[in-house]
Amino acid sequence: MGVPLYQAKAELFRTLGHPVRIRVLELLQAGPRPVRDLLADIDVEPSNLSQQLGVLRRAGLVSSARTGSSVVYTLSTPAVADLLAAGRRILSAVLTDRDELLVQIDAERQQS
Template sequence: MSVPLYQAKAELFRTLGHPVRIRVLELLQDGPKPVRDLLAVIEVEPSNLSQQLAVLRRAGLVTSYRDGPLVMYSLSTPDVADLLAAGRRILGTVLTDRDALLDELRAAPDPATGTVPAVAVPAVAVPAVGGPPGTGGAGRAPRTPATNGSPTRPGR
């Protein structure tokens, strides 16, 4: 029994739904790279990178081969780079539209009072993909103190 096309597409996009995987694909756009070079740039634990590379390989987005002692990875098709470029264009459009909407909101008079609000609408911060160095690259949010002063523990 074959999988419907929409289901296969959903699986493809789920595979792309991890910052480390996206970063690997971005780095491989310039050509094949050994794992050690990917590790140097991405700054994640070797086991984490290995796991993410395995997911990309199973999905057919990357291929691997040995070049002497090195394990090399490359994009399986130039279409992967095209998909990343399309994602970047979409993000540019979406974020531009949000900025325009925020500018309009800041400049528009309040319908209730007819005046422009004295307090500006705060800008929306867009987190960087990958997070700051040393966080494992997963863009994890820092823990915040609970109301009783003790740190919260996600999932508990």
């Protein structure tokens, strides 16, 4: 018997649980990028970026191809960009709710 779906989802979200990996995925939404371009846009050591790219590749979220002396990465499916967009929408809703709550708290504090 294979891995239960909920466990596979949990592993996917664990994979997304690193800021460098999220940043890589965000950058790749614009299209394929060679490693040197990713390094220029992300302030990490080359070995750290290589490790994070490996995690993303093993999870199936990115694919890579050698072009001359460069390795170029791309999102493995447009659904990865959809997932990032869903994350932005969720954060926006959550943060908006928190902002509204803070306004209410401040208003109550001023009335006291």
